[in-house]
Amino acid sequence: xxxxxxxxxxxxxxxxxxxxxxxxxxxxxxxxxxxxxxxxxxxxxxxxxxxxxxxxxxxxxxxxxxxxxxxxxxxxxxxxxxxxxxxxxxxxxxxxxxxxxxxxxxxxxxxxxxxxxxxxxxxxxxxxxxxxxxxxxxxxxxxxxxxxxxxxxxxxxxxxxxxxxxxxxxxxxxxxxxxxxxxxxxxxxxxxxxxxxxxxxxxxxxxxxxxxxxxxxxxxxxxxxx
Numbered sequence: 001x002x003x004x005x006x007x008x009x010x011x012x013x014x015x016x017x018x019x020x021x022x023x024x025x026x027x028x029x030x031x032x033x034x035x036x037x038x039x040x041x042x043x044x045x046x047x048x049x050x051x052x053x054x055x056x057x058x059x060x061x062x063x064x065x066x067x068x069x070x071x072x073x074x075x076x077x078x079x080x081x082x083x084x085x086x087x088x089x090x091x092x093x094x095x096x097x098x099x100x101x102x103x104x105x106x107x108x109x110x111x112x113x114x115x116x117x118x119x120x121x122x123x124x125x126x127x128x129x130x131x132x133x134x135x136x137x138x139x140x141x142x143x144x145x146x147x148x149x150x151x152x153x154x155x156x157x158x159x160x161x162x163x164x165x166x167x168x169x170x171x172x173x174x175x176x177x178x179x180x181x182x183x184x185x186x187x188x189x190x191x192x193x194x195x196x197x198x199x200x201x202x203x204x205x206x207x208x209x210x211x212x213x214x215x216x217x218x219x220x221x222x223x224x225x226x
Contacts (some may be wrong), residue, residue, distance in 0.1 A: 003117055004028040006047035008038030008064070009079060010056055014102070017129070021106040035059030036126045042068060049113055054080035054091065064092045069095035073141065073151045078107070092194040097155045099191075112192060116154055131164040131223065134203070134212065140199070143203055156199045157191075163213060163223035172220040196221060 005022050010033045021031045030045055032038035035058035042050060050068070051177070054061040065076055077094040080087065088099050098112050102128075127138040135144040141157050142149045152160065153221050162179050171179070173192040196213060205211055214224045 002026055002028050003048040003051050004030060004031065004045065005051060005113060006030040006038070006041055007051045008032045008035070008041075008056065008061070009051070009053040010034065012055070014053075015078075016110060017046070017106050019114060021110050025110055025114070029114070035061070035064055039064050039067060042072070042074070046072075047074060049075045049077070049107065049117060051077050051079060051113070054078060062091065065091075065094040065096055069153075073153045075154050076079065077112055077116070079104070089190050089194050093198065095153065095198065097153055097190070106165050119138060129161065129164050131167060132212075134164065136164055145203060150202045152202065155195050156202070159195055160203070163221070167223050170216050170219055170222045176220065192221075 003037075005027045007015050007018055007022075008031075009018075009028065012033065015031055015033070019031065022029050030041055030047060032041045035056040037058070038050075038056070039059060040045075046053070052061045052064060056064070061078060061080070065078065068074060068076070075098075076096045077098045077100060078091040078094075079100050079102060080091065081102045088101075091099050097116055100109060100112070111149070129136040129138070133146050136142075136163070137144060137149075141152055141154065143152060143157075143160060144150075158180055159176065161179055162176065173190075176192050200210075201207075203212055212223060214222050216222055
């Protein structure tokens with residue numbers, strides 16, 4: 001099936017170029033030039049991926065991202081002219097899966113779109129992975145915990161999948177970046193911290209309590225679910 005990409009950006013020139021490159025790769029492309037209109041389009045059309053500008057009239061991209069994350073786990077690539085590392089991390093912490101700084105190559109955008117969608121759809125539908133009292137449902141991108149089901153973004157799911165299939169193995173941030181195969185964070189290892197922080201909020205029983213993912217100080221992380 002053809003995948004639908006929603007571009008939310010108030011710079012029409014950027015929208016036009018991105019649209020043309022995505023159409024050439026047989027994607028269906030939707031457009032919005034204002035924040036509230038983009039949010040409404042996301043709710044109405046349920047796109048497979050959203051390309052979202054940070055600075056938008058009406059409602060900024062970070063607010064849109066946080067709002068969507070309360071009700072949907074659609075993959076989001078954030079676009080911005082902000083190049084500072086802290087801004088990149090802030091964007092990822094809002095729930096974005098990836099980040100591109102303007103100006104960027106539309107070919108790189110298409111490559112990242114394909115990578116994230118491949119990650120989203122390339123898992124065997126019937127597979128489940130069990131670890132302790134946690135079940136990773138590869139069909140629905142859910143983690144099943146005692147008494148509840150939790151939806152994960154493709155990047156959060158990929159990270160948890162790595163951990164539960166390698167229990168007690170310590171991964172450095174660089175190793176996790178390499179294991180994600182195609183999900184790009186522009187080599188910023190702090191991005192891993194942001195995604196793990198978001199993942200912990202969803203799966204750990206209590207805030208600041210470690211049951212599943214343990215920080216190994218000075219090295220990285222490991223899965224310790226028992």
